[in-house]
Amino acid sequence: MSQSVIVKRKAIVRKTHRPMVLAALVLAMFMSAIEMTIISTAMPSIVGELGGFSLYSWVFSAFTLMQAVTTPIYGKLSDLFGRKPIFMIGIVIFLSGSILCGFSTSMFMLVIFRVIQGFGAGAVQPIAMTIIGDMYTVEERAKVQGYFSSVFGISSVIGPLVGGIIVHYSHWSWIFWMNVPLGLLAAAGAIFFLHEGVEKKKRSIDYAGSGLFFVSITSLMVVLIQGGGAWRWTSPQILALLLAFVLGAALFLKQEGRASEPMMPLHIWRNRFIAIGNTxxxxxxxxxIGLSSFLPTYIQGVMGGSAFIAGFTLTVMTVGWPIAAWLAGFTIIKIGIRPTAVIGGIAIFIGSLFFVTLDPSKGPMWAGAGSFIIGIGMGFSNSAFLISIQNSVPWQMRGVATASNMFMRLLGSSVGAALLGGVLNLRFKRFISSNENPLGDVISMNSINQVLNSSGSHPLPAEQLHIVQRGLTISLHQVYWGVFVLAVITLIGTLMLPKIESKTD
Structure with a gap:
């Protein structure tokens, strides 16, 4: 890029009203993030009106699936055409999906419109984080990214509460329509206060690479969502999707190696900050996702605690996360990115020890303490990973680099849910058929549902309850060993981050 173009870009960027743009980005991030949790408390009312309980899980999965597969594509488009137009396109698509969701008259329609929502969310979150990387210096970015991480924690905490209030006092459709004023304000902030200079030249879009990526990752995500539940792992559907993933991935890698403007430049993965940070x-x-999915089962099914107590043990994680993310802004400036990431990795490791040693006698407070410490670790490590990735690439690569990090987080959630869920199911089935279960066929996987359904009209007899709780204890202990292994890998990743950081700003 010529020196004159660089100077011109800097002159334009200086006109950007950063506080107003930051406010707009926070609104957009909040709007997108809360949509993943606000719907949880509204689902009983939605199912009661629309029916279609068989599609229950797809109301959640459709959103995250489409968000995951489009995030890297939008990241590349923002590098080609600028952040602002792609960000605006994302908001328009997201709001269109939100409005349509509120008008749904069947569960099938709601799932389709959630796909549209996710299609827009795939642009909103990564582009907002990339704009932050463009507007602020490394030192400023450390603090601002910490504030942004707080948005995720706050939305996780208040999302179910807001959803419950809306359903109680109004109609469930307003959990979608409330996005409209938020989205319009965010769009206005970007339109009037965000100014960027983009080099004017003919662009080459990697349609083939984008299509192959979309097909292969969609196939993989559907396998992870449906496998072991709706479909057996050896079913024709799973095998066909795995074949589609393998072939699509192979063709994608071949295409990216020869494209002039590849959708996912493979060489960025030779960057140690990106390879290690994303892993x-x-x-x-x-x-x-492992703790979010299975800790409530332990608290309610094994310890006999209420749903409120189970929710509390998870809420403390979302309290620790934004606190640590905010502190990371200062530690990155004082001691550097790598030491900050290591602090996070150590906290995640220590938190996982609480769950490996968890037993019913320790009570929910032990689980809550482990959850809080892991939240602290997430705040430190994730902030450090994102900032190191953004700081290790030039402007022309920052969009795709940021999007790759968010994509890996979404993929990790899907992989973790499938992997740890498979561990739970496999170990409980083994328990049922072993000598540890003296009641034989009386106990089944459905017995877990009866234990967790505290309002059920046919509670399990005491003897069966004791056996199921014992099986759950053993099975969930294996899940937490899986969490421990993942924590060790995360800690190793923080230790492997390069000590000398690239200065490309």
Missing amino acids: ATLTSGAIV
């Missing part, structure tokens, strides 16, 4: 982000994402 550790994947494992940490799997840890979070």
